[in-house]
Amino acid sequence: MFQAKVINIQKYSIHDGPGIRTTVFLKGCPLKCWWCHNPESQNFGRELLFYDERCVGCGKCVKRCPNDAISIINGLAITDERCVLCGNCVDFCVNNAREIVGENMSTTEVFDQIIKDEMFYEESSGGITFSGGEPLMHPDFLLEILKKCKSRDIHVAIDTSGYAPWDNFEKIIDYVDLFLYDLKHMDEDKHLKYMGVSNDLVFENLKKLSSFGKEIYIRMPLIHNINDYDKNIMSCIEFLKNIKFSQLNILPYHKMGKDKYRRLNMKTYMEELESPSDERILEIKKMFEDSGIKVKIGG
Structure with missing residues (x-):
């Protein structure tokens, strides 16, 4: 029986996939995004x-x-x-x-929490979402619990940055119904600056995942003067022309979570960042839609 460090099990979640869901937040992430609103999820330890x-x-x-x-x-x-x-x-x-923050929980303990709301999943076409941190940093834990979910026909979504070994995707892909896949920046140098890692692996994994025919929602956070300029948007459009996915969710930046940095004694850039204006968000939405991409603002 595998264990993982769990930050939170959030009931009645409506922004992490279709329907009413339970979202399990796992601890540990290889990225250090400037706008991360769950900084307690970055470190792998308590x-x-x-x-x-x-x-x-x-x-x-x-x-x-x-x-x-x-x-x-x-x-x-x-x-x-x-x-x-x-x-x-x-x-x-x-x-x-x-x-x-960071409680060791077994797959059985987490699954026992999940099935308490099974009735809500059935009535709303919802299910379970694994988020983080980066849930694909816990592939064995995921595989064991996803098999339990599939045995009860519970819809499964994985919220991922895409920055994980492809072997980790392959291990669980047969048991996942939906991938919520982040595209944060198309420029590698800026991806290194603002996320701390290259975007090569993110692009490579998304191309492979697309070929499997799994349902994918692309999620793009929008931060003013970071990734909301035309060149980055057009690069994203060109890249997505070769990807099979259901919809794009654009997520305007917010400052929720900034107080957590003080509570963890961590450096933060959140006060320096802003969301694009409402007008700019609508302009970006239209740029994607004019390219034939289905777009939703928000989760």
């Missing part, structure tokens, strides 16, 4: 989220820490590098100012 606005400096966590890793500084309980993420401080924080 992490501590600290909600400084909730902390009253009562010191209960200080007393409970076995490694003396917490000190009261300027009225806040600050954690240092001696923390081993044991969770004692979380258990004794009366204001829920501390949270460990």
Whole structure:
């Protein structure tokens, strides 16, 4: 039985594929996108989220820490590098100012949560979506749980950046109904700058996936002055002419999740970024539609 670190199991999700869905967020991603709104999904290990606005400096966590890793500084309980993420401080924080993200769960434990909402999937033509992070970083876990889903005829979607070994795709492809596939930038240098990795593997995997005849929704985040200019849009259109897919979802940038960076003590660029104007979003939508591409704004 395989395990993976799970960040969250979100019930009644309506933006991660058709119908009412349960979305399972797995931890770990090889990309470091500037606009990532789930920064807690990037690291493969457990992490501590600290909600400084909730902390009253009562010191209960200080007393409970076995490694003396917490000190009261300027009225806040600050954690240092001696923390081993044991969770004692979380258990004794009366204001829920501390949270460990990344719980090891087995395929059976996750599946037990999934089937609780099986009735909603059937009535809405929904199902289960695996997201992250990058779910394809956990191919053995996915394979085991996807087989369970298919045994109950549950619709399965995989939300992926496309940046994973093709072997990982091949391992699970027979058990997936829909791929939600990100295209973030067509320019390799900019992809390296804003995502931290090349886009070659993303393009190569999408071409291969397209040849399998699986349903694919292309998802393109739109960030002003990053990827919303004509040259990038036209490059995307030219590339997609050779890809078989059902629709393109354009996702205007939002700042949701920016507070998580402070809670994780991570650097963020989110404040520097903006969404394109409503007018520009509609212009981009028309550019795709004029090329014969079915477009939806939003998830």
